Amino acid sequence: MSTAASTVERPSRARIIADLQALLGDAGLLHLPEDLHPYECDGLSAYRQLPLAVALPETVEQVRAVLGYASRHAIPVVARGAGTGLSGGALPHTEGILLSLAKFNRILDIDPRNRTARVQPGVRNLAISEAAKPYGLYYAPDPSSQIACSIGGNVAENSGGVHCLKYGLTVHNLVELEILTIDGERLRIGNAAPDAPGYDLLALMTGSEGMLGVITEVTVKLLPIPERAQVILAAFDDVARAGHAVGAIIAAGIIPAGLEMMDRLAIRAAEDFVHAGYPEVEAILLCELDGTNEEVSEHISQVRRLLQTHGAVEVRTATDEAERARFWQGRKAAFPAVGRISPDYYCMDGTIPRSRLAEVLTRIGELSREYDLAVANVFHAGDGNLHPLILYDANNPGELERTEEFGGRILELCVEVGGTITGEHGVGMEKIDQMCVQFRPLELAQFHAIKAAFDPAGLLNPGKAVPTLHRCAEFGAMHVHQGQLPHPELERF
Amino acid sequence: MSTAASTVERPSRARIIADLQALLGDAGLLHLPEDLHPYECDGLSAYRQLPLAVALPETVEQVRAVLGYASRHAIPVVARGAGTGLSGGALPHTEGILLSLAKFNRILDIDPRNRTARVQPGVRNLAISEAAKPYGLYYAPDPSSQIACSIGGNVAENSGGVHCLKYGLTVHNLVELEILTIDGERLRIGNAAPDAPGYDLLALMTGSEGMLGVITEVTVKLLPIPERAQVILAAFDDVARAGHAVGAIIAAGIIPAGLEMMDRLAIRAAEDFVHAGYPEVEAILLCELDGTNEEVSEHISQVRRLLQTHGAVEVRTATDEAERARFWQGRKAAFPAVGRISPDYYCMDGTIPRSRLAEVLTRIGELSREYDLAVANVFHAGDGNLHPLILYDANNPGELERTEEFGGRILELCVEVGGTITGEHGVGMEKIDQMCVQFRPLELAQFHAIKAAFDPAGLLNPGKAVPTLHRCAEFGAMHVHQGQLPHPELERF
Numbered sequence: 001m002s003t004a005a006s007t008v009e010r011p012s013r014a015r016i017i018a019d020l021q022a023l024l025g026d027a028g029l030l031h032l033p034e035d036l037h038p039y040e041c042d043g044l045s046a047y048r049q050l051p052l053a054v055a056l057p058e059t060v061e062q063v064r065a066v067l068g069y070a071s072r073h074a075i076p077v078v079a080r081g082a083g084t085g086l087s088g089g090a091l092p093h094t095e096g097i098l099l100s101l102a103k104f105n106r107i108l109d110i111d112p113r114n115r116t117a118r119v120q121p122g123v124r125n126l127a128i129s130e131a132a133k134p135y136g137l138y139y140a141p142d143p144s145s146q147i148a149c150s151i152g153g154n155v156a157e158n159s160g161g162v163h164c165l166k167y168g169l170t171v172h173n174l175v176e177l178e179i180l181t182i183d184g185e186r187l188r189i190g191n192a193a194p195d196a197p198g199y200d201l202l203a204l205m206t207g208s209e210g211m212l213g214v215i216t217e218v219t220v221k222l223l224p225i226p227e228r229a230q231v232i233l234a235a236f237d238d239v240a241r242a243g244h245a246v247g248a249i250i251a252a253g254i255i256p257a258g259l260e261m262m263d264r265l266a267i268r269a270a271e272d273f274v275h276a277g278y279p280e281v282e283a284i285l286l287c288e289l290d291g292t293n294e295e296v297s298e299h300i301s302q303v304r305r306l307l308q309t310h311g312a313v314e315v316r317t318a319t320d321e322a323e324r325a326r327f328w329q330g331r332k333a334a335f336p337a338v339g340r341i342s343p344d345y346y347c348m349d350g351t352i353p354r355s356r357l358a359e360v361l362t363r364i365g366e367l368s369r370e371y372d373l374a375v376a377n378v379f380h381a382g383d384g385n386l387h388p389l390i391l392y393d394a395n396n397p398g399e400l401e402r403t404e405e406f407g408g409r410i411l412e413l414c415v416e417v418g419g420t421i422t423g424e425h426g427v428g429m430e431k432i433d434q435m436c437v438q439f440r441p442l443e444l445a446q447f448h449a450i451k452a453a454f455d456p457a458g459l460l461n462p463g464k465a466v467p468t469l470h471r472c473a474e475f476g477a478m479h480v481h482q483g484q485l486p487h488p489e490l491e492r493f
Numbered sequence: 494m495s496t497a498a499s500t501v502e503r504p505s506r507a508r509i510i511a512d513l514q515a516l517l518g519d520a521g522l523l524h525l526p527e528d529l530h531p532y533e534c535d536g537l538s539a540y541r542q543l544p545l546a547v548a549l550p551e552t553v554e555q556v557r558a559v560l561g562y563a564s565r566h567a568i569p570v571v572a573r574g575a576g577t578g579l580s581g582g583a584l585p586h587t588e589g590i591l592l593s594l595a596k597f598n599r600i601l602d603i604d605p606r607n608r609t610a611r612v613q614p615g616v617r618n619l620a621i622s623e624a625a626k627p628y629g630l631y632y633a634p635d636p637s638s639q640i641a642c643s644i645g646g647n648v649a650e651n652s653g654g655v656h657c658l659k660y661g662l663t664v665h666n667l668v669e670l671e672i673l674t675i676d677g678e679r680l681r682i683g684n685a686a687p688d689a690p691g692y693d694l695l696a697l698m699t700g701s702e703g704m705l706g707v708i709t710e711v712t713v714k715l716l717p718i719p720e721r722a723q724v725i726l727a728a729f730d731d732v733a734r735a736g737h738a739v740g741a742i743i744a745a746g747i748i749p750a751g752l753e754m755m756d757r758l759a760i761r762a763a764e765d766f767v768h769a770g771y772p773e774v775e776a777i778l779l780c781e782l783d784g785t786n787e788e789v790s791e792h793i794s795q796v797r798r799l800l801q802t803h804g805a806v807e808v809r810t811a812t813d814e815a816e817r818a819r820f821w822q823g824r825k826a827a828f829p830a831v832g833r834i835s836p837d838y839y840c841m842d843g844t845i846p847r848s849r850l851a852e853v854l855t856r857i858g859e860l861s862r863e864y865d866l867a868v869a870n871v872f873h874a875g876d877g878n879l880h881p882l883i884l885y886d887a888n889n890p891g892e893l894e895r896t897e898e899f900g901g902r903i904l905e906l907c908v909e910v911g912g913t914i915t916g917e918h919g920v921g922m923e924k925i926d927q928m929c930v931q932f933r934p935l936e937l938a939q940f941h942a943i944k945a946a947f948d949p950a951g952l953l954n955p956g957k958a959v960p961t962l963h964r965c966a967e968f969g970a971m972h973v974h975q976g977q978l979p980h981p982e983l984e985r986f
Binding site (some may be wrong): 048114158160169171172176181186187188189191195196199200201203204207208212223226251253294295298332351353355385420423427431435438440442443446447450452453454465466 | 689701
């Protein structure tokens with residue numbers, strides 16, 4: 001186990017850099033300010049910070065050496081995949097090492113018989129499906145950033161994506177992980193067996209946001225590429241009606257491969273950007289069905305009927321692969337598309353029970369008028385995972401503050417209806433205070449006990465994902481005082 | 494946190510009984526030998542032990558009081574559901590309290606809109622589906638003991654069943670748990686949201702075999718009862734061929750609701766017992782398909798074709814519900830059926846990669862001849878979860894020992910081909926030594942750290958599920974000496 005941080009004398013900055021250079025070679029360590037800049041934030045640019053140094057190890061032994069060094073000298077370590085995260089989870093620590101896994105980019109093995117791929121953590125999500133394609137297989141979870149994001153980061157965040165409604169999140173598509181603890185111990189966790197003995201460390205590690213260990217190898221499940229996939233676009237002149245249609249599809253026992261919603265502003269932004277051919281309406285649903293030919297035919301006609309009886313003003317089915325790709329292109333480009341029509345936007349990420357969808361969308365619309373800030377809604381409707389994008393201009397005095405308050409109100413609303421303060425984007429830096437709303441002190445204390453079982457000195461990604469009870473006490477007291485948030489002791493949901 | 498066990502002076506036996514009576518009332522505590530006997534073992538009768546007392550609390554406050562008392566006086570606590578477990582997980586501790594949750598048998602809420610059921614831990618598995626039936630819903634995981642086993646025990650063991658191939662294990666069908674820690678802290682863990690923040694304590698708790706906390710409430714997912722379910726029986730004159738057919742069905746992208754195999758001896762025993770109408774062959778497969786009418790029709794014809802091309806000598810499809818029930822009856826009664834034809838049997842539970850099924854069955858046959866002990870194979874073929882039943886007579890000198898050695902060889906074989914030493918039956922007492930084969934000391938040490946994060950004094954179910962490193966060192970050394978098992982340090986799979 002690590003020596004407690006408080007008893008260790010910390011080497012000078014120059015000493016640390018020299019020591020790490022000795023471990024990694026000159027090419028393995030960045031420490032000049034201009035080299036550190038690309039690492040100052042992840043996809044959430046609201047928080048920026050330079051690390052002491054960036055380590056770029058090439059081998060597991062080098063990772064182990066860096067962790068061992070950090071552990072001995074009580075230096076914080078923040079692991080980083082591709083840096084596409086949206087909650088500041090990879091934000092560097094100013095006194096710590098930013099550990100980039102970018103050089104761990106090899107696909108080690110594709111096993112078509114057992115349908116698994118063993119890869120290094122820096123491999124891009126989409127690269128796995130590309131490598132598996134010759135065998136008729138693919139890796140199902142598909143975050144919007146799948147061209148760029150790394151599988152190691154996907155594991156750390158338990159990433160979702162359009163296809164996760166049917167095929168599950170990252171955690172449901174993993175077989176095994178190899179991790180290094182902060183003490184440099186190499187653990188292999190997980191198993192291909194459906195019900196392996198021992199505590200489920202694989203699930204515990206997945207979504208733990210770099211707090212418990214550093215991922216050095218990932219074995220994922222591959223699925224057969226479906227015989228057929230087809231997408232339906234349905235237009236509605238009312239968002240609540242689109243919300244009800246989502247519930248009706250799921251209630252019919254159909255699990256679409258994807259079920260996404262966009263509202264008027266998101267539709268218009270996407271249309272201006274990529275010309276997907278979307279109609280000018282209040283909301284659209286995109287519903288993808290996949291499976292065998294017969295299944296898809298049957299489901300397509302069932303879903304079309306349901307959409308029509310639930311008030312869709314237009315229902316189109318993509319007739320070929322080109323049209324299917326076009327339908328999806330608008331959805332996948334929605335975030336950058338909104339970026340084109342507003343100087344700044346704030347992407348929220350909360351979840352709600354599917355049954356409350358229509359109600360929550362209506363209330364977000366009311367809040368939008370109250371705060372006089374436009375909102376574009378683009379989200380995984382089938383999962384109840386919302387992504388309201390609040391449009392603002394940071395150059396207008398007070399607008400950023402109004403945006404943040406508005407965002408806080410949306411998250412409170414999610415918790416109020418029985419949801420959570422983050423869906424697939426994680427807690428990171430951004431949601432750390434909202435964790436005090438989501439969880440009671442007892443549950444947070446148990447999270448800290450788990451953290452201590454892996455990283456007793458708290459060196460991995462300090463200050464992220466799980467707030468200290470002290471922080472929550474301050475945050476809770478402040479907000480109860482202002483009458484904004486329920487006190488975490490009094491109420492959980 | 495608990496005070497460390499070693500520093501606490503233990504009250505006398507009489508004192509403990511008097512104190513617990515004060516907490517629970519006379520009706521809430523059993524302590525006379527004749528009252529303790531029904532609790533001396535679970536379904537694995539090879540280990541028997543009487544507890545100091547049996548606590549039968551009726552309220553969460555009483556459970557909390559018992560745990561608080563045990564924690565203050567360093568008294569072991571073993572929680573027990575219905576006692577149908579098969580690995581000795583609920584075996585009492587002679588110096589400890591057996592905590593029965595039998596009186597926690599109320600269904601608290603069925604929520605058809607969100608498709609969940611909130612129940613107490615002592616509710617029987619099947620009772621949940623019965624309560625949900627009026628809403629057209631059911632609870633999917635179905636252990637063979639589902640008439641008797643409790644949902645709390647299902648969570649503790651992460652139980653499977655015939656339908657888990659398609660619908661997942663217990664962990665995949667949970668929404669939320671309420672647990673009490675040994676310190677009496679009440680944690681609510683889990684969330685209906687697909688990707689809730691915080692470490693995944695729900696997955697960690699599920700399958701943890703009563704080592705981390707006591708479950709006091711369970712919220713499960715309910716699924717719509719499928720429009721149609723139909724079962725195919727296929728006969729083979731060779732077990733290996735049946736094994737290949739299983740792989741072919743899964744490879745075709747079909748996920749049956751259940752895919753079970755029985756070999757000649759199991760077929761004959763079941764047939765003698767319940768007259769299911771099984772043919773006299775080397776192996777049968779039972780393949781259930783469910784879904785919409787159209788899906789099932791399509792899958793039935795696909796599976797029939799696959800079975801025929803993979804050498805089935807006969808393929809029957811149940812034409813009505815009565816025939817479907819009869820096909821399954823033989824499978825569900827297979828364990829007691831084998832009990833009728835042999836004085837004793839030893840039920841093994843291991844998993845293997847599905848692709849190695851044919852090979853492993855062949856090798857079990859060879860071992861059966863080597864040890865001169867008959868084996869009946871009845872198992873979840875689709876999951877690769879084997880249940881070889883070794884037939885023996887404990888009255889024949891040396892036969893029990895030969896059986897245990899044979900069983901050990903089967904488990905080694907499972908690990909050798911990349912599987913695990915237990916599937917759905919858990920580790921409990923029975924597999925504790927085999928955990929030393931499955932895991933390296935580093936992983937076991939991490940399990941102990943997790944245990945300590947919940948139960949630092951080690952009072953919950955001591956001696957089960959995770960072996961001490963000391964025990965593994967002794968076990969490993971002994972077996973390496975005899976040349977039977979790989980040393981855990983040298984090899985994991």
